[in-house]
């Protein structure tokens with residue numbers, strides 16, 4: 001069973017890259033040990049896809065946000081290094 005990482009709910013700004021929904025995309029389903037969970041509605045927004053993988057996929061210049069169906073914006077971040085994307089990749 002993958003670890004569930006709860007995204008930090010943030011307010012979006014113009015410099016952010018926003019992805020999602022829908023979570024049914026194959027892109028958000030993988031075989032890693034981490035799933036991402038929306039902090040607004042507790043829904044899994046990825047299944048077996050880690051924050052690290054999303055970071056690597058989207059290469060966001062700033063923050064990478066996931067816009068959930070519940071209208072919450074969750075920051076896709078690296079565990080242990082909030083806001084420090086350079087430690088992430």
Ligand SMILES: [Zn+2]
Nearest residue numbers: 038041068070
């Ligand atoms: Zn949500």
